[in-house]
Amino acid sequence: MTxxxxxxxxDVLLAEGSVARAAKRLHLSPSAMSRALARLRAATGDPLLVRAGRxxxxxxxxxxxxxxxxxxxxDAYAVLRPAHSLDLGGLVRTFTLRTSEEFVESFGPTLLARIAREAPGVRLRFVNKSDKDSTLLREGGVDLETGVVDADASPEVLTQALFRDRLVGVVRDGHALSSGKVSAARFAQGQxxxxxxxxxxxxxxxxxxxALGLVRQVSTVVSGFNTAIALARDTDLIASVPERYITLPARGLHCFELPVTLPAFTVAMLWHPRQDADLAHRWLRGCLREVCGP
Known part of the structure; x- marks a missing residue:
């Protein structure tokens, strides 16, 4: 084995042209360097350095x-040396982000504009997140995810908070709940x-x-908040959606605080530890943090 x-x-022997100077540079004894030269001669089949005068x-x-x-x-030193700099202008890479359509609609334009400005060779590929399974992160099919992190989330995945949010009520302008105080009873009576x-x-x-002795009537179930907002705008349905997903001014919509006490929640980004030290991935995480910041 080589x-x-x-x-x-x-490399040092050829640069120094002297066994003694090469030994000193590598902190070896002259005899150890001589043995190394003998091994090099055997490996290459060539004397490499021969005596000429003194x-x-x-x-x-x-x-x-x-x-x-x-x-x-x-090249070997470069491979083993920690990376300290990143040429964003020359970076050519595609990152896959698994997130909801609402997240892309709310934060995508600002994120894309920043990336185009700082690293025009970077492309983002958004895929829809329909569950909280972290398999794609573990297998490398996804570079970054966003979502509300459960207490039982996989310990193998790293997370960092992006922002806090809460649910608010949304109805169309002119809806009965668009005027007056929205009590729990009024809220529960609607569709x-x-x-x-x-x-x-x-x-x-x-x-x-x-807990208040009330039951609401859920007449429609959808899989996304954007769909719920669209239905609330054009029907008499009441939607409860994250506040950050409501673009103000909300055209044709009336927003109100829910008449029940619910805990706020944290939306975070998630990634696999194998990506943690990658400079390009760190840069992308920084972009996302700042775009989603208050």
């Missing part, structure tokens, strides 16, 4: 190898559109109303 440390030894001179084979060996050593990516028909709002 000892690749010999490449470093050969010094050593390189053979034609050594002269031929000198530039190649020097480049190999530099509701419920957002569930898993097809469920009840959630934390229903539990909060039940």
């Amino acid at each position: 000892d690749f440390n010999l490449l470093i030894t050969l 010094g050593l001179v390189p053979t034609p084979r050594a002269l031929q190898l000198r530039e190649q060996v020097s480049q190999l050593v530099q 509701h559109v419920y957002v569930s990516r898993r097809g469920q028909e009840r959630g934390q709002i229903d539990a909060a109303l039940q």
